[in-house]
Amino acid sequence: MKRLAVAVVLALVTLAWAVGSAGAASDTYQGAAFHPFTMDPASTDPECTANGVAHVYGGVAYGDCDPINVVFSKLTASQIVSALLAKGWTRLGDGETQYLHFANENVAVAQSTMLYSYVRGGTGGCPSGQLCRYHIRLWPVTNTNVVVAGVHFETGGFLGPHIVQSWEQAEARVCSDLTNTKWKCNAESVPLPNQAAIQAGPTWRGVPNDTTASLITTR
Numbered sequence: 001m002k003r004l005a006v007a008v009v010l011a012l013v014t015l016a017w018a019v020g021s022a023g024a025a026s027d028t029y030q031g032a033a034f035h036p037f038t039m040d041p042a043s044t045d046p047e048c049t050a051n052g053v054a055h056v057y058g059g060v061a062y063g064d065c066d067p068i069n070v071v072f073s074k075l076t077a078s079q080i081v082s083a084l085l086a087k088g089w090t091r092l093g094d095g096e097t098q099y100l101h102f103a104n105e106n107v108a109v110a111q112s113t114m115l116y117s118y119v120r121g122g123t124g125g126c127p128s129g130q131l132c133r134y135h136i137r138l139w140p141v142t143n144t145n146v147v148v149a150g151v152h153f154e155t156g157g158f159l160g161p162h163i164v165q166s167w168e169q170a171e172a173r174v175c176s177d178l179t180n181t182k183w184k185c186n187a188e189s190v191p192l193p194n195q196a197a198i199q200a201g202p203t204w205r206g207v208p209n210d211t212t213a214s215l216i217t218t219r
């Protein structure tokens, strides 16, 4: 009987640890916790669940899609959107809604904004005869002054299917566009250890990703 009681206690402790450790899937910046990949259900983006299920929300399995690769501090999403629009980014484009969780892993939060920047074939790393684009999704992290983003460069033009060509080129483009007299970019300065653990190698979905985000903040 005593042995059974010990076994029950051990099982409960193990269960509590398993539930409590779920947050280990998050990365953080100055206390703002966020899942290190954007998430999407398999029904809209099967390639995102190819590496396994990240979370289940409402009985639907979500997979990891794009690495979070830009972190903004002391800037609001509307300030960031205005600055990107001023640099030629646009709201015109097709892209599915993706999700992140923050400290509470039971809450999936849809992106606040998506923007695109189109690149003609034969310029800017876009193959001749194609139309390419940069695509960014922004999430203000609830109850913090941090905004996180996943941005990628892809072929496929205005309408899909879109094929990711680079995470890092897109991160550098956002850094460049948002470096000005008021804002600065500390390129590749936010290590994301849990993103690295999930990625388990030098590439994500076959494309190089260094699992380190760039930080954009005020000067």
Ligand SMILES: [Ca+2]
Pocket: 069, 168, 171, 188, 209, 210, 211, 212, 213, 214
């Ligand atoms: Ca990076």
